Amino acid sequence: NAGVTQTPKFRVLKTGQSMTLLCAQDMNHEYMYWYRQDPGMGLRLIHYSVGEGTTAKGEVPDGYNVSRLKKQNFLLGLESAAPSQTSVYFCASSIDRPGSGNTIYFGEGSWLTVV
């Protein structure tokens, strides 16, 4: 049981390049999330999904797009990377609404540097 798996773990991009971060969960969870973590800023929600085919904006969605074509996968796209998007990205999932008491399970993180 792998839990939440993210790929790639490390990536260096040039400004203006595009890339996609892949997230897969094998727990049959409905809810999936993408967070970014920057020093002193905690975990900030980028986008989330409450089920297959749905997406919604979080706290810091600008410059990112997401898709949830399959229940187990949640993709985060950067169309034109900027140095401000240098960060650690965490994918996470929850079986149901975490605001109602369900635990969030995090992936191991993806370290992205934009130069």
Next chain:
Amino acid sequence: GQQVMQIPQYQHVQEGEDFTTYCNSSTTLSNIQWYKQRPGGHPVFLIQLVKSGEVKKQKRLTFQFGEAKKNSSLHITATQTTDVGTYFCAGGTGANNLFFGTGTRLTVIP
């Protein structure tokens, strides 16, 4: 909008000393969860509190949820080097996501 503030941002303690981190919400919460992130790792769930005034213990860790359900604290007794990491609170309001605090990074000096 919903905000969850956490203090202190950093804490350095000698091994064996106690440690406390505090979490305050701008609105009433339905539940609060605590997560620990080891250096270089990912956040891992520790515990959830739901009831007003609730206190839960996990070995040397004591978690409290305030009477008004707007604040919470995590207290570690007699810290050990294995306690090193960043502790996050995360408030739930019944919504589709949790509101994470900014975290407290704990350093334990041997």
